[in-house]
Amino acid sequence: MIAIEVNKLSVFYGQFQALKDVSMKINKQKITALIGPSGCGKTTFLRCLNRMNDLIDEARIVGEVIIDGVDIYREDIDLLELRRRVGMVFQRPNPFPLSIEANILYGLKVHGINDRKLMEERLVRSLEAVQLWDELKDHLRKNALSLSLEQQQRLCLARVLAVEPEILLMDEPCSALDPIATARIEELMFDLKKQYTIVIVTHNMQQAARVSDFTGYFLLGELIEFGETEQIFTAPADRRTEEYITGRYG
Amino acid sequence: MGNRTTMKGTESKEKLIRLFLLATALSAISILALISVFIFTEGLPIMFRHGFKKFLFSLDWYPTEGHFGLLPMIIGSLMVTVGAMIIGVPLGLAGAIYLTQFSSKKVRMVVKPMIELLAGIPSVVYGFIGVVILVPFVRENFGGPGFSVLTASIILGIMILPTILSISIDSLMALPPAYREGSIALGATEWQTTRMVLLPAARSGIIASIILGMGRAVGETMAVIMIAGNATSLPRTILDPVRTLTSNIALEMGYASGEHRQALFATGVILFIIIMVLNTVANLTSRKMSR
Numbered sequence: 001m002i003a004i005e006v007n008k009l010s011v012f013y014g015q016f017q018a019l020k021d022v023s024m025k026i027n028k029q030k031i032t033a034l035i036g037p038s039g040c041g042k043t044t045f046l047r048c049l050n051r052m053n054d055l056i057d058e059a060r061i062v063g064e065v066i067i068d069g070v071d072i073y074r075e076d077i078d079l080l081e082l083r084r085r086v087g088m089v090f091q092r093p094n095p096f097p098l099s100i101e102a103n104i105l106y107g108l109k110v111h112g113i114n115d116r117k118l119m120e121e122r123l124v125r126s127l128e129a130v131q132l133w134d135e136l137k138d139h140l141r142k143n144a145l146s147l148s149l150e151q152q153q154r155l156c157l158a159r160v161l162a163v164e165p166e167i168l169l170m171d172e173p174c175s176a177l178d179p180i181a182t183a184r185i186e187e188l189m190f191d192l193k194k195q196y197t198i199v200i201v202t203h204n205m206q207q208a209a210r211v212s213d214f215t216g217y218f219l220l221g222e223l224i225e226f227g228e229t230e231q232i233f234t235a236p237a238d239r240r241t242e243e244y245i246t247g248r249y250g
Numbered sequence: 251m252g253n254r255t256t257m258k259g260t261e262s263k264e265k266l267i268r269l270f271l272l273a274t275a276l277s278a279i280s281i282l283a284l285i286s287v288f289i290f291t292e293g294l295p296i297m298f299r300h301g302f303k304k305f306l307f308s309l310d311w312y313p314t315e316g317h318f319g320l321l322p323m324i325i326g327s328l329m330v331t332v333g334a335m336i337i338g339v340p341l342g343l344a345g346a347i348y349l350t351q352f353s354s355k356k357v358r359m360v361v362k363p364m365i366e367l368l369a370g371i372p373s374v375v376y377g378f379i380g381v382v383i384l385v386p387f388v389r390e391n392f393g394g395p396g397f398s399v400l401t402a403s404i405i406l407g408i409m410i411l412p413t414i415l416s417i418s419i420d421s422l423m424a425l426p427p428a429y430r431e432g433s434i435a436l437g438a439t440e441w442q443t444t445r446m447v448l449l450p451a452a453r454s455g456i457i458a459s460i461i462l463g464m465g466r467a468v469g470e471t472m473a474v475i476m477i478a479g480n481a482t483s484l485p486r487t488i489l490d491p492v493r494t495l496t497s498n499i500a501l502e503m504g505y506a507s508g509e510h511r512q513a514l515f516a517t518g519v520i521l522f523i524i525i526m527v528l529n530t531v532a533n534l535t536s537r538k539m540s541r
Contacts, residue, residue, distance in 0.1 A: 050435060055430075090435075096432065
């Protein structure tokens with residue numbers, strides 16, 4: 001089952017072409033990792049999938065991103081609903097400087113969900129899903145910024161889960177965390193993939209190898225190779241992919 | 251050898267510069283101290299003699315006959331300040347929100363310095379524009395003499411706009427862009443993001459800007475004298491003329507003597523205390539922000 005089909009996607013920042021004719025089919029309820037050196041376009045690609053690049057004034061996007069049979073770059077697309085369905089977790093944990101509870105409920109509020117019971121239920125469920133509920137259930141009024149970085153990142157994930165997305169985009173979600181916290185977030189991703197399609201950008205090749213089912217290797221704005229993770233890491237078809245994963249890049 | 255002497259030369263030069271800077275820093279503090287001591291020694295005795303209650307709560311200001319009720323002026327200052335807030339705060343905040351969240355960078359680069367220029371216009375010019383344009387406008391459209399609480403509030407509201415706007419812009423711009431991204435990525439609109447995340451996050455800076463604007467409104471003298479009407483009675487409506495604490499001092503100091511003169515210093519004491527309180531609150535809130 002295909003969750004996202006990307007056809008000939010190009011992104012320009014002014015004169016600079018950050019992404020060149022990228023096509024990719026992302027499978028449902030699998031983890032797809034995007035790897036490649038800094039500035040290769042993997043984050044740009046990720047941010048095309050929920051149209052976060054719209055925030056950048058000079059960005060111009062060409063091509064198609066089809067989710068559920070609809071090109072999300074069509075004029076009449078409901079952008080707010082798209083971003084609800086395609087949630088995003090950022091490189092640095094970015095909880096709002098509000099209480100833990102307010103952070104989780106924020107997404108519900110902006111989508112017009114006011115029902116007390118439903119809000120309560122989603123609050124518990126999303127914190128449970130990221131294994132924060134037991135730790136934090138008695139501190140829901142505490143400011144989210146007082147949490148540890150790992151807890152903050154889990155909270156950001158819970159905040160996304162609360163609006164019941166179908167796809168999770170993660171932009172180097174572990175890069176601010178220590179190895180133990182990283183391992184725990186990775187475990188969490190295994191759990192989540194039963195229910196969600198996950199696309200993760202990572203600098204860390206071991207991480208890609210550990211968690212993902214599919215891997216795409218980007219270089220200078222091009223998708224060099226895309227396939228099952230095992231194949232990419234054991235028998236890459238392209239010499240450039242091989243050079244990168246064996247650390248001979250550059 | 252030559253090297254060592256030049257080293258010594260720079261060292262003593264450093265010391266001299268340090269001493270000079272220390273002196274300038276101290277002079278600023280000592281000027282503040284001198285002003286406070288002067289105002290309080292001139293103003294406090296008469297307040298003790300006639301009783302604080304009379305100064306603060308009596309309605310009669312007949313300084314030549316020994317009646318020093320400052321209540322109409324205190325109320326006057328409060329009314330024009332509150333009026334200025336009602337006009338300046340929404341305008342300033344709305345402007346700051348627009349310029350930080352909705353306008354392009356180009357527009358902000360042009361508009362912000364222009365609004366900050368407003369702060370550089372001498373207050374007598376504001377008063378002049380008030381007298382020539384706003385006073386007749388209020389008189390013809392709303393009634394009353396035109397010299398009124400309303401007129402003064404409008405002009406003061408414009409005068410505090412740059413303070414509120416530029417400090418609010420700075421505190422909104424100081425927020426990490428990650429807040430905005432996080433909110434937009436959840437499917438929030440720009441306005442929801444601003445209202446529910448950014449404004450609460452920048453709250454202390456915005457409050458500080460409002461308090462600083464308030465301080466400016468309380469302290470403004472020249473423009474207010476020219477347009478507020480300066481009557482020493484309690485205003486009944488916002489179309490009545492009022493006199494503020496600052497106007498009271500400026501209008502009468504020229505000819506006051508004896509107890510009258512001291513009573514004007516007492517006015518200064520009250521003003522001084524109000525401004526000190528406002529500044530302290532502003533400092534405390536902005537310190538809380540940086541934390």
